[in-house]
Amino acid sequence: MKNLVIGLLLLACTSAWAGSAMAQDKLEPGREDKCPVCGMFVYKYPEWVAAIVYLDDTTVFFDGAKDMFKYYHNLSHYAPDRKLEDIDSVWVKDYYELEMIDAKKAFFVIGSQVYGPMGKELIPLITEEDARTFIEDHQGKTMVRFDDVTPDLLKGLD
Numbered sequence: 304m305k306n307l308v309i310g311l312l313l314l315a316c317t318s319a320w321a322g323s324a325m326a327q328d329k330l331e332p333g334r335e336d337k338c339p340v341c342g343m344f345v346y347k348y349p350e351w352v353a354a355i356v357y358l359d360d361t362t363v364f365f366d367g368a369k370d371m372f373k374y375y376h377n378l379s380h381y382a383p384d385r386k387l388e389d390i391d392s393v394w395v396k397d398y399y400e401l402e403m404i405d406a407k408k409a410f411f412v413i414g415s416q417v418y419g420p421m422g423k424e425l426i427p428l429i430t431e432e433d434a435r436t437f438i439e440d441h442q443g444k445t446m447v448r449f450d451d452v453t454p455d456l457l458k459g460l461d
Contacts, residue, residue, distance in 0.1 A: 330354050330394055330403045332364040339363060339381050340370035341421055348420045350401055353427075354394045357385065367419040368395045368411060368427050369460055372452045393449075395427035398437065407449045410434035413460070414444025423460040425452065 332345040332352060345352060345364040353371035355363045363382070365371040374381045375393065393406040398417075404427065411425040412434050418424060426443070428434040434446045447456070 329356060329360070329362045336364040338366045338370050340373050341366065343420060350396060351419050351424070352396050352403070353406070354403070355390055356392045356394070357389050358391045359389070367421055368406070368425040369419065369421060369423070369457060371395065371406070372425065372457055373454075376452075376454045376457070397429045397433075398426050399433055400429065404429050409449065411447050411449075411452065412437050412441075412443040412445070413447060413456070415441040417441050425460070 330352070332354075334344070334346050336345045337343065338345055343366045345366050348366045351367045353365040353368050355365075355371065355375065357363075363374070365374065371393070375387075375390075378385050378387065394403045395406045395409055396402065397404045397409070406427065409427045409429060410431050410433070411427055413425055414423075415426060415437065417426055419426075425447075426437060426441075428437055431446070434443075437443055438446060
């Protein structure tokens with residue numbers, strides 16, 4: 304019985320890891336990918352890319368975390384045939400490492416002197432320490448997590 308439980312746990316961990324690895328393979332926008340919020344070609348801003356991957360393997364790319372959150376919080380406008388339950392994963396590009404990271408685990412800095420393609424931006428960072436360093440180095444105002452980003456907060460960035 305103990306071996307069965309261990310085996311099932313290993314299988315679950317392997318499946319979760321494989322799903323993440325598969326999703327990350329699809330996180331490079333093509334030349335035709337446009338941000339559905341602002342219409343900009345995403346490939347022109349590789350250091351700012353954000354993405355939402357749906358359960359059906361469709362990937363939607365954005366030119367920054369701000370537009371990704373606008374889309375996420377207003378699916379009925381941008382993707383009326385989709386629901387939050389249809390989303391498999393949400394990704395943002397870490398400011399320092401320039402690697403895609405799980406947006407739900409990221410730390411976002413607001414109010415810094417660093418601007419993205421659409422102006423004021425949520426700056427994604429992989430660790431709280433990196434976010435605190437960024438705040439210090441770039442005069443950031445606030446650090447928030449994924450669930451703290453609300454439509455009202457986004458309005459303050461426009």
